[in-house]
Amino acid sequence: MDSSNIKVVVTGASGFLGRAVLSEAQRRGLHAVGMAHTRASGGLAQVDLLDAQATGDFIAREAPQCIIHCAAEKRPAAVEHSTQAHRLNVEVPALLARLAQTHNAYLIYVSTEYVFDGTSPPYEAHDAPNPLNKYGLSKLQGEHAALANAGAAVLRLPLLYGRTVDPAESQFGALVQKLCSGARLEANAWQKRYPTSTEDVARVLIDMSMSAASAGWLSGIYQFASQEMLTQYTMCEALKDILGSASEIVPLTHSVDSVVRPEDTRMSVRALEEAGINVQCTPFRQWWTTHLQTL
Ligand SMILES: NC(=O)c1ccc[n+]([C@@H]2O[C@H](COP(=O)([O-])OP(=O)(O)OC[C@H]3O[C@@H](n4cnc5c(N)ncnc54)[C@H](OP(=O)(O)O)[C@@H]3O)[C@@H](O)[C@H]2O)c1
Numbered sequence: 001m002d003s004s005n006i007k008v009v010v011t012g013a014s015g016f017l018g019r020a021v022l023s024e025a026q027r028r029g030l031h032a033v034g035m036a037h038t039r040a041s042g043g044l045a046q047v048d049l050l051d052a053q054a055t056g057d058f059i060a061r062e063a064p065q066c067i068i069h070c071a072a073e074k075r076p077a078a079v080e081h082s083t084q085a086h087r088l089n090v091e092v093p094a095l096l097a098r099l100a101q102t103h104n105a106y107l108i109y110v111s112t113e114y115v116f117d118g119t120s121p122p123y124e125a126h127d128a129p130n131p132l133n134k135y136g137l138s139k140l141q142g143e144h145a146a147l148a149n150a151g152a153a154v155l156r157l158p159l160l161y162g163r164t165v166d167p168a169e170s171q172f173g174a175l176v177q178k179l180c181s182g183a184r185l186e187a188n189a190w191q192k193r194y195p196t197s198t199e200d201v202a203r204v205l206i207d208m209s210m211s212a213a214s215a216g217w218l219s220g221i222y223q224f225a226s227q228e229m230l231t232q233y234t235m236c237e238a239l240k241d242i243l244g245s246a247s248e249i250v251p252l253t254h255s256v257d258s259v260v261r262p263e264d265t266r267m268s269v270r271a272l273e274e275a276g277i278n279v280q281c282t283p284f285r286q287w288w289t290t291h292l293q294t295l
Helices: 016-028 053-061 076-078 083-102 136-145 171-181 198-213 232-243 270-274 284-293
Strands: 005-010 029-035 066-069 107-112 155-159 187-188 220-223 249-252
Touching: 005 016, 005 053, 016 029, 016 066, 016 198, 053 083, 066 083, 066 198, 076 136, 083 136, 083 198, 107 136, 107 198, 136 155, 136 220, 155 198, 171 187, 171 232, 187 232, 220 232, 220 270, 232 249, 232 284
Parallel strands: 005 029, 005 066, 066 107, 107 155, 155 220, 187 249
Antiparallel strands: none
């Protein structure tokens, strides 16, 4: 198959990651179609993924070669108390796995580092998951649902940063706003994170979707993450420095969160590397220095 002929459907294309994935697919010359729900504008197709009939009709009509499934409820606190979130994170990947099978499309399911308990990093893709919160559990169940389709792939990701249209889309939006205003802020100094840019993730997802042309679809579990370890506290210190902010940043050395979070979910990218996918990541400070200059 000529990779430039691939038609890709991106779910959650109005979201923080999906927007970057759709834009990367278009930049690389693929025929890309974005799906959204409450924020369907600018050419995105409006489909409620919880409506199985509408979703099935849409996939049948579009007949994509590849579906990149980004839509989900990503806020751990929201997943703790919502049955709707469970449906979105577990039932929808099951539906898409069946639809991909029926229409001979390649499904890539976007997952999270939160499938691990964070007690014995680094984690390989084949290491045993043990999620600590309902979000991690729902995403793990979503992985199982997606992989019921033997040709599907899972891509696990760490904390993401990138361009936003609304500061509420990412924790970095609120942090940058506080730092710009000079406000005092408290920051998590105990949870080890590996923040990765949505642009780098988008490149990897499109590389995976184009892999069929050279090597066949990559099926099974993959992981992508920067190997640069930062805590929320050290991220804030870096952003404070770039912004020239006068904010006082107070390190929190224990959790004050209602949701249990893993301490260190560093993920190996070996499986992707062995598949020949470029796993380079933009350094955190470099991306933010460039990005904040353009605001
Ligand atoms: N953000 C992170 O740091 C992070 C880290 C690791 C993994 N992930 C994973 O990456 C993926 C993308 O996350 P994100 O940060 O881009 O999330 P997001 O910004 O909250 O976007 C969620 C997307 O899902 C769509 N959606 C929600 N309910 C829907 C429904 N019923 N029908 C159709 N679409 C629906 C939303 O559409 P509307 O807005 O149009 O309603 C939106 O486009 C998720 O699978 C998440 O688990 C994210």
